[in-house]
Amino acid sequence: MSTVGNSTNIFWHECPVGKLERQNLLNQRGCVVWITGLSGSGKSTLACSLGRELHSRGKLSYVLDGDNLRHGLNKNLGFSPEDRTENIRRVGEVAKLFADAGLICIASLISPYRKDRDACRAMLPDGNFIEVFMNMPLEVCEGRDPKGLYKLARAGKIKGFTGIDDPYEPPLNCEIEIQQTDGVCPAPNEMAGQVASYLGEKGFLQEQ
Numbered sequence: 001m002s003t004v005g006n007s008t009n010i011f012w013h014e015c016p017v018g019k020l021e022r023q024n025l026l027n028q029r030g031c032v033v034w035i036t037g038l039s040g041s042g043k044s045t046l047a048c049s050l051g052r053e054l055h056s057r058g059k060l061s062y063v064l065d066g067d068n069l070r071h072g073l074n075k076n077l078g079f080s081p082e083d084r085t086e087n088i089r090r091v092g093e094v095a096k097l098f099a100d101a102g103l104i105c106i107a108s109l110i111s112p113y114r115k116d117r118d119a120c121r122a123m124l125p126d127g128n129f130i131e132v133f134m135n136m137p138l139e140v141c142e143g144r145d146p147k148g149l150y151k152l153a154r155a156g157k158i159k160g161f162t163g164i165d166d167p168y169e170p171p172l173n174c175e176i177e178i179q180q181t182d183g184v185c186p187a188p189n190e191m192a193g194q195v196a197s198y199l200g201e202k203g204f205l206q207e208q
C-alpha cells in the first residue's frame with residue numbers, strides 16, 4: 001500500500017530477521033500485557049512486580065507506564081477524551097513493536113475507554129493482547145491516594161479526573177481480573193504470580 005493515513009508514496013520494508021527468530025533467541029514469545037484500572041488501583045505496582053518476576057525467570061520484558069510516557073513520548077497530550085484516545089493509540093503502537101521485538105511488553109495505563117483498549121487489542125495477533133483489569137473499588141483507590149490527586153479532584157482543583165468526574169469503563173472480556181478477597185488486596189508478588197502463571201500456561205515463557 002502506498003497511502004497510509006496522511007502519508008503518501010510509502011512502502012513497507014521487510015527485514016531479513018523476523019519475529020520468530022528473535023523469539024527463538026530469547027526463548028520466549030512476544031506479547032502485550034495491558035494493565036487497566038483507576039488511578040491508585042495498583043497498575044504500576046503490578047507492572048513492576050511482574051517485570052521483576054519475569055526477569056528472575058530469565059525473561060525479557062519492558063514496562064510502558066502511562067505516567068512515565070507522559071514525561072516524553074506523550075508530553076503534548078492532556079486528559080481530554082481525544083488526548084486520552086491518542087495516548088492509548090500511541091502506546092498500543094509502541095507495545096506492538098515491543099511484542100514484535102519478542103519482548104513481553106507490560107503496558108500500565110488507566111486507559112479508561114473500552115473502545116481504545118479494544119483498538120489496541122486489534123493491533124495484535126489473536127491471544128497476544130492480555131488485558132488485566134485492576135478491579136479495585138474507587139473507595140480503596142481514593143483511600144490510598146498516594147499522589148493526593150483524588151483530594152484535589154474532590155476539591156474541584158483537577159477537572160476530569162477518572163472515577164470522579166470522568167468515566168472509567170471496566171472491561172467486559174478481560175483475560176485476568178485482580179480483585180480483593182474478603183476486602184483484602186492480593187500482595188504485589190501474588191498479583192504478579194497470577195499473571196506470570198497465565199503467561200506460562202499460554203506458552204509465552206518459552207519459544208514455539
Ligand SMILES: Nc1ncnc2c1ncn2[C@@H]1O[C@H](COP(=O)(O)OS(=O)(=O)O)[C@@H](OP(=O)(O)O)[C@H]1O
Nearest residue numbers: 039040066067079084087109110111112160161162
Ligand atoms: N484527570 C486525570 N485523570 C486521571 N489521571 C490523571 C489526571 N490528571 C493527572 N493524572 C495522572 O496521570 C496518570 C494517568 O495517566 P495515563 O496516561 O495512564 O491516563 S489515560 O490512560 O490517558 O487516561 C495518573 O497516574 P496513575 O495514578 O498511575 O494512574 C495520574 O497520576
Ligand SMILES: Nc1ncnc2c1ncn2[C@@H]1O[C@H](COP(=O)(O)OP(=O)(O)O)[C@@H](O)[C@H]1O
Nearest residue numbers: 039040041042043044045144146185186187188
Ligand atoms: N497489592 C497491593 N496491596 C497494597 N497496596 C498496594 C497494592 N498495590 C498497590 N498498592 C499501593 O497503592 C498505591 C497505588 O499503587 P500504584 O501502583 O501507584 O497504582 P496506579 O499505578 O494504578 O496509580 C501505592 O501506594 C501502592 O504502594
